[in-house]
Amino acid sequence: MQKFKTIKSIPAYLPIVNIDTDMIIPKQFLKTIKRTGLGKNLFYEMRYNEKGVPIEDFILNTSPFNNSEILIAGKNFGCGSSREHAPWALLDFGITCVVSSSYADIFYNNCFKNGILPIVLPEAKIKELSEYSKRKEEIIVNLEEQKITFGNNEIDFEIDQFKKKCLLEGLDDIALSLEKNPKITEFEKKLSSNKPWIFND
């Protein structure tokens, strides 16, 4: 996984609540067996009309937001299906940071596995930031310092310290867990004597 670096970008604001993963990437694009190439289909049904022509006033189709690396959205972002295609599509489009007042659990976890930073802010701060985004000026997201800088203002954000470390260092979860292999093996030994039906052998 790529190490998470400080982002400097003009944020795009999508003022919709409960954006579900079906909206982020509709099912017809789940037939892929790859992780890449989904960016062009991000928010497909909001972004293109029935004929596949881009809808001009959709924010991610307009300059400079078509190059945004930061997406600000309404609460409960990423609800619904567990599809990791949603963060893959965001990432492939170039978005590496989402800002919302709340997320659905599975989506939130999926972001970290892909080097995307989902920031949680109180509604009032979201308002401030989304107002600011209308200026089409760059803002800075610094994970190390847990700080968003816009103009002369700053907002601090909270994040789980272990998740922060994994993002900053681009750590591979599986490798980390495999370091605990002796513990897993020990657990399995106990399991096969205490609950022999689990392995059914």
Added chain:
Amino acid sequence: MSKTLYDKIWDDHLVHAQEDGTSLLYVDRHLVHEVTSPQAFEGLRNSNRKVRKPNLTLAVADHNVPTSDRSKGISDEESRLQVETLEKNCEEFGIKLFGMDDKRQGIVHIIGPEQGFTQPGSIIVCGDSHTATHGAFGSLAFGIGTSEVEHVLATQTLVQKKSKNFRIKVDGKLSIGVTSKDVILQIIGKIGTAGGTGYVIEYAGSLISSLSVEQRMTICNMTIEGGARAGLIEPDQKIFDYLKGRPMAPKKENWDKALDYWSKLKSDNDASFDKEVTLDGKDIMPMVTWGTSPQDVISIDGRIPNPDNEADEDRKNSIERSLKYMGLKPGTAIKDVKIDKVFIGSCTNGRIEDLRDAAKIIKNKKIAQHVYAMVVPGSGLVKQQAEQEGLDKVFKESGFDWREPGCSMCLAMNADKLKPEERCASTSNRNFEGRQGRGGRTHLVSPGMAAAAAISGSLDDVRKYQN
């Protein structure tokens, strides 16, 4: 210290806990399907890793499979490639697979319980949010992303942080014509789609324990629509009877040992919950959704809400957006809303009891002329059972299409989908924009309500057809 059922299952699966609470949990059962697994297997291959416990893993193709004639295979090229990729991966990594021609094939959350793969007290995961279904057996079951699928395949464990405890108590009795689908729709209407975020829900109370195993699955299935990580119910004799003798259930002395362990799985009497909600069965009516989120729900006697009555700006905008998408006007009686299609199936309501419920309503009646209606059994075995009971004939005689098992129009990844502006009474679980086809309009209902709508040609009250 007293513990909830969730606390107990968690503690019992703890391989390692970091100081900050990030924990490594052992996974007892892993279900795999074709849509969320190809990139996980690819990841294993790229890093030269194996599947740690192939025999704790079970795979099936369900999302992409055609539900009409299968003799010619899958015509859509991408779908076919995805299903073939699953077959190849299972072969390479030694995983048991129910292929498209296996009569045990079906929706992943239907076949797990059916085979006895789903068991009380275990941790069950799958790259699919409706894994919550399996919580009906008193297991901790939840959906994961594809990176996590790869993690489980490689390590048989998962990194998790603990959720909070939420108890929803439903007491009393269900009125005639009201089902567990109405119970869960009412719950979601009450707590909202983010009401359960950060929690694991335990469903309790006399009404919940009076439900059959299959009805319990419907409730746990839609827990994810309330935002919770998982939903579970304390296992009881009904669960043990259901599992006994199933192909993958414990046998002989293992059965006795398992039963002994399973019988003790319950929340302590004085266990504390971080959040509690109570409902009374007598207040639960046949429900139907009007909008594009499962929380947009009213009783069948209700009217479409008016956004102007909303004080909250976000809520007002979201109602307006929904109504525009759904082509509905505020104040309309929901019973006056005409439908074009009916879908009976999905992991929420594609089991044998669901089909029986619907068949009872439509028996000796015809569906409305302008309606196209389909039944998609949840698995090959459900289909077989229904045919033995003659339900297929009841459906076909009334004008329903009787199809092969799979996810079908629940998410419209195969050829079964709504056209723009087509309106559907559906027994599935999501009424999101475009979920059943671009521009399609979904109203979530119980199987009986779907049958009633098929007959009337409009959303209708199932109680009218009870005899």
